[in-house]
Amino acid sequence: MVDVPAQLRSVTRSYRVEERDGEEMHVQSLEQTYPAELADVWEAVTSAERIQRWFLPVSGDLRLGGRYQFEGNAGGEITVCEPPAEGAAEFSATWEAMGGVSWVTVRLQEVDAERTAFELEHSSRTADVPAEMWETFGPGATGVGWDGGLLGLSLHLGGVEGSLSPAEAEAWAGTDEGRSFYRGAADGWAVAHIASGAEAPLAERNADATYGFYTGTTPEA
Template sequence: MRDLMQELTAVRRTVADGEVPAGEARVVTLARTYAADPADVWDALTDPARIARWFLPVSGDLRLGGRYQFEGNAGGVVRECDEPRRLLVTWEMGPAGPEDSSLVEVSLTPDGDGTRLVLEHRAQVPAEMWDQFGPGAVGVGWDGALLGLALHLAGDQMTGSPDEIASDPAVKEFNRESAQLWGAAHQAAGADPALVAANVGATTQFYVPAD
């Protein structure tokens, strides 16, 4: 198994304000390079059989304009698809609103012998949720997704049920450190340190509940 902490440090995280068609939004961005060519990374991101091996089982129509659903997680619509460079989808955790209020965009560019991946999640977040958790609410989850993709592209993967994986000490430490790194990114974006500390605590408790 690859060093999970090393995988965390491979990612650059930023937090900003932005917009979606529905209006003002929060933006979290993750960027890292994988030791695989763009065609392979694109295939891992778009082939349902491969997606299930590093993220979650997915159903639906993964073509432009199609609707997809991840098992027990988000669903949405494929808004833009420019193989093998750019993918834009809506990211809906509940019923879709009248306008796109949550969008995930993934961009791929060659980087030496590898591929630079940039994932940007722009979403309208309820004020009470942002005040409690900050960017870590979604950021820790995306860190886990990029970790899963890294393991898959390297021919590795975590084994066991979701509960068994979540209880693994290395995964717990990964999630704790991810929450801290999202706090650092939030503070770098101008957030109050006291608020950041409270956000990190709440996010850590959510992803790594006390025994």
């Protein structure tokens, strides 16, 4: 059992479009505070041995300039690696998947001796995202996937009650509990999309399509 409502409430989601180096970018971010000290959270998100416990097996060199590969998923290059210092830490990497490149940054900030604020930002060129995919799913396409990652990290660090290994995640998506998580996460991204200026009917259709994609179900009319 996983405390799905508590996890969904614990995550702050945002979406915006901004210009970087003359190119328009989709920028999504998720934030959650975990009940663990900064050094422990840093190790959980940068150690291959720890990462596989809550996300996916990863190989390669997880140091600045090194290349990594998640099993059956994305790979890339570590472009920033700043270990904990003065209450903060950060790493960035390219996220190379399906022939495209986007960018992921994780920022950690010490709240106090027993809590750490975690932020994950995923950026992609709008020109690189297929128009049909964006029109169908909106920001939930990738955002809901990251929601699953934060859930795994939350369970690993004791941020929410429950137990769910990465190996169980695919089957869990088809359970009542799993469907409630993906429904809530998809709806959360609809809220973020509307806050960015999207029309509510479009954002809600995107959320329905995203929920269906992750659970293999069709939302009730």
